[in-house]
Amino acid sequence: MTDTLTDTLTDTEVLNHWINGANHEGSSTRTAPVYNPARGIVAKQVRLASTADVDAAVASALAAFPVWRETSQAKRQTIMYNFRELLNARKGELADILTAEHGKVTADALGEIARGIEVVEFALGMPHLAKGEFSENVSTGVDVYTLRQPLGVVGIISPFNFPAMVPMWFYPIAIAAGNTVVLKPSEKDPSAANWMAELMMEAGLPAGVFNVIHGDKEAVDALLVHPDVQSISFVGSTPIAKYIFETASSHGKRVQALGGAKNHMLVLPDADLDLTADAAVNAGFGSAGERCMAISVVLAVEPVADDLIAKIAERMKGLRVGDGMRGCDMGPLITEAHRDKVASYIDLATTDGADVVVDGRGVEVDGEASGFWLGPTLFDKVSTESAVYQDEIFGPVLSVVRVESYEEGLDIINRGRYGNGTAIFTNDGGAGRRFQHEVQVGMVGINVPIPVPVAYHSFGGWKESAFGDAKAYGPAGIAFFTREKAVTSRWLDPSHGGINLGFPQSH
Template sequence: MVGSTGGGSAELLRNFIGGRWVDSRAQESLPVHNPARGVVIARTPLSTGEDVDDAVKAATAAFPGWSETPPVVRARALFRFQQLLEANFEELARIVTTEHGKTLDESRGSVRRGIECVEVACGGPSLLMGSALENVAAGIDCVAMRQPIGVCAAIAPFNFPAMVPLWFLPFAIASGNTIVVKPSEQVPLSQRKMFELLSQCDLPPGVINLVHGGRTVVETLCDHPGIRALSFVGSTAVARQVWKRATAAGKRTQALGGAKNFVIMMPDADLEHAIPTVAESFYGCAGERCLAGSILVPVGNAHTNVRDRMVAAA
C-alpha cells in the first residue's frame, strides 16, 4: 500500500548517491514486509526522476577517473568487498530471509552464489585482456581491446534480492564502469547492507549508486541519455517493456525474463532419482527460481505413478 513518506514508525530508506546516504525527494513510499510475521519492517521511498538524475550525474562525474584506474587497483576493491561479504555472511542471509521469506538455508545458498560472482569479477585483470593477431591479411593487423563504456544501470527482481545484483555490480566495478542499482521495492534491505559494505572498499564517490523506487525509477533509467548500458531481471512481460524502451534510447540492454521449463518424464525414467530432483526444481525457493521447472509432462503410462510420487514428494 502506497503511503506518505512520513507515515508510520518503520524506517524510511535512503538512497546512496555520490558516496553518501541521501534522502529521496519522494512524497510516497511502499511498506517492506516481513512475510513470516506480517509486519512492516521498513518503507521504500518511491524515488523521483530527479533522484535518478542525481545518481547518473554522480556516476558520470566518477567515470573518467575510475575508467583510468588500473584494473589491478579496481580488483583490490572487489577483494575487500568479498572479504566483507564473507564476514557478514550470516547477517546477509538473515536479512534476505526477513525481507523475502526464503528459508535460511535457501538464503545462505543465494548469498553464496552472489559471493562467487564477486570472486569471478576479482579476476578482472585477466578477464579484461584483449587479443591481437598480426598480418591477418597483407599489411593488416587485428587488435581487440576491452574498454569501459560509461554509466551502467541494474534493475533487480524480488526473488533473489542479494544474489541477482551481484550478477552485474562487481563486473561493472571490475571493468571500469560506474553503476546505478535499483533494487526491488519489495526487498531493498539486503542491497542497503551490501552498499554499507561497499562504502568500506575505498571506491571513489559516484562509482556505485543505489536508488530505491518503483516504475518511475525504472522508466527514467531506461530513458536517461547518460546511461550507456542497462541490465534487468524480472518477469517476461516487464523484460519486454524494458528492452523495448531502453534499446529505443540507444542503450546496450540485457533484459532477462522468466522461463517456463518443461520436464518430460519417460515411462522408463528412474523415478527414485528423478522425482526428488524434479520436486526440488518445482518447489525449491517457493518455485521462484527464474529457471525452475514449471510444467511436468509424463509420457504414456508414466502419468499415474509420477503424479502420486510428486504429490508425496511435495
C-alpha cells in the same frame, strides 16, 4: 510497472537511497511499505525516487567514472577481492536480510548468496577476461590490436525474488571492467542492495562508483531514458522485460532484458522415479516457487505418471512450511496480494478439469498466522489449454501433464511461448543427447532440475524469456559491459614510401 502501495512518511524506519557513498533522502516524500512476509506486518518504509533523485544518482556515477576508469586493473581487482572476502565473512547478515524481507528460508538465502559470489569470483579474472587480441605485421610494418574499454554509467533493475544474486550477476563484472553503477532493486525487498553497496565501500570502492536508487515505475522510466546511462540490465516478468528492452533500446542503450518462464521437466519411463520426485519437489517448491528457473510443469511420459505423482505427494507431506528463521523447508510468498493470486489458480484448476492432488491452502505453518502462507500445491491431468498451464504462476504450484511419448512432450515444450529453462530425467544417454539438441530452450538440464549455468558460462533463455541477444554474466557479461576498439598501428621509418592516394591494401 508495479502495483506497489505508496504512503507518506511515518514513524516506521525509512530506507534511503545510497548515492555518492552515503544515505540520501532525496526530494520525494513518497514511500512504499516493506513487509516481513512471515509475519504479515510492515517492517519498514522505502523511499520511492522522483526523476530528480534518479538524476542525482546518475550524476554521482557520471562524476565518479573518469577516475574509476583510469584506476588500474590491479587496484580494481584488489577492491573486488576485498569485497569477496568481506561477503564470505558476513554472508550470514545478508542471509538474514533476505529471509526477513523476501521470506525464503536461511539455507536458500545462503545458496543465493553463494551463487552470487561465483560471479564476484569470475569478475576477479577481469585482467585476463578483458584482454584484447594482437596481430603483428598484418601489412608491412602494420599491427592491429583490440582493446576492451568500459561503457560509462550502467543501470541495473533487479527483481524481488533474488535480491542479492541477480544484482551480483551484473554489478561485479560492470565495476571490475571500469564502469560505474546505478542499481534500482525491487521495492518489495530493497535492503540487501544498500547492504551490498555499503560493503563495497568498506572493501575500498570509491564513492559514486556504486549507487542505489529505490523506486517504482517513475524511477525505472527515468533510468531507461536518461541520456547519461549507457546500458540497462533487467530481470523480471516478460511484459516488463519487453517494455524495458523496447524503451531503453529506442533511447540508444545496450539492453540485457531477461523475462519470465514456464519451465518443464520431461520424465521418460526409464527415469529413476525417486531421484525425479526429489528433483520435482526441490525445483518446484524451493523459495516458494518464486524462481524464474523453477520447474512448474512435469511432463510424465506414460506409464509413469501415477507412480511419480504418488512419490511427489508423499514427499510433499514432509515439507515444513513456516518462518525461514526457524529452519523450515519453505517460507511465505512475498506479499498478501501475490499469495492470493497464486491461490486463485487452485479453484481455476478444478474448473478446468484438473485433479487437485495436494491443496496448499490452509497449510499448517510454523509461524504467525498473519504471514503470507500458501503450502505446496500439486495438480494432475492439467490441460495445456488451461491458464494453470499457460500462465507463469510464480508460486509453489506444480502441474503434471500426462503425455504418451517423448515426441509429444518435446512438442509441448517447443510450442510454448517461453524458452528459459527445461530438464529431462532419463537413464538413456541417447535420449538425453537428442533432447539437448532438439529442445527450443536456452538452458537445459539432463537429470538436473534447475540448470542455472555457473558463472563462467552465461545465463539466458529463448523466445519470450529474453529480449535482444545479450545474456547475463560469463563471457556475455564481459562483452556487454565493455566496448571493443580496434587499433591499426604503423610506426613509420624513412622508407615509408611517400604519398599514395590509393585505398590501403595488404602487402
